[in-house]
Amino acid sequence: MRPFDFPQTTRPPQLRAAAVSVAVSLLILSLKAVAYLLTGSVAFLSDAAESVVNVVGANIAFLAVLAGTRPPDAGHPYGHGKAEYISGATEGPWWPWRGRRWWSRRSDVCCSPYP
Ligand SMILES: [Zn+2]
Numbered sequence: 001m002r003p004f005d006f007p008q009t010t011r012p013p014q015l016r017a018a019a020v021s022v023a024v025s026l027l028i029l030s031l032k033a034v035a036y037l038l039t040g041s042v043a044f045l046s047d048a049a050e051s052v053v054n055v056v057g058a059n060i061a062f063l064a065v066l067a068g069t070r071p072p073d074a075g076h077p078y079g080h081g082k083a084e085y086i087s088g089a090t091e092g093p094w095w096p097w098r099g100r101r102w103w104s105r106r107s108d109v110c111c112s113p114y115p
Helices: 013-039 042-068 081-091 094-111
Strands: none
Touching: 013 042, 042 081, 081 094
């Protein structure tokens, strides 16, 4: 069995949920991009740019779940569940950056309105 190869019938439900999360993040990014292209609104553009972070995060979560749900093997007799912590460890440090982005965007709109 290859490292990330699951038989079709044994795919764990959390892997399907992570795949749906990736698909939904891509759909939302696409909708915001289309909204920007149709309207030219800078708000949609900045929101779409921020959605890129969500797409990257969903993909990291998918890969972490994919690795974490692999069955035990000779090298990891207790399974690979700890691999899911990689997702939290990589996404957690983004939150201060996200908060800063959110605050700067809102303060720009409040303090420097444009017609
Ligand atoms: Zn292993």
